[in-house]
Amino acid sequence: MADLIQYYGTGRRKSAIARVFLRPGSGNFTVNGKQFEEYFVTPAQRAAAKLPLGIADINETFDVLTTVKGGGVNGQADAVKLGIARALMEFNIELRKALKSGGMVTRDARGKERKKYGQKGARARFQFSKR
Template identity: 40%
Template structure:
């Protein structure tokens, strides 16, 4: 693999797309682990959720793509938790409540 180390997210440089350094770091975490942070060009399309969730989704996708390239990296990526999806989802709204757990205001008298 040969490239200049560019990371494009939705046709923008990842540093423009993710304004905070923390999110930029989350996106690129798997690459230095396997020594490819300056060697490959990556283009990603992402939608839905917020920017932090998109950053974590890109990190998971990159880790899985790296495994397709070289399966020997699995133990390293697994140990750091980059191959694990965040299982949390929005709780459903229940009947009789305003939201998932928010009950209507109660008045004693």
């Protein structure tokens, strides 16, 4: 079997998990077997997912193959962003400084706030009645 060169990165955001593989190629981008534009519909999602490739200035050098599960599409786009950034750092550690200044090295740790007992939701309270 031929020796396949690829770089791997895992990205997480909220409850979404993305496995990202960068392989030398012509710039194809697939997410869960679908084309990039077919999976990420809005321009904001597309821009968020491709941001690390733009900062590293290597859009057409790699084929990006991702598998994403969990969460919503916006969280998945951010998970793909972190996965691509980590895979790029595995490819070339010199890119870390540029990616870090763009805020793509750190995981966004914000998640859903839990519902508290005796309340309607995480922050929502039942309506107070004085009389």
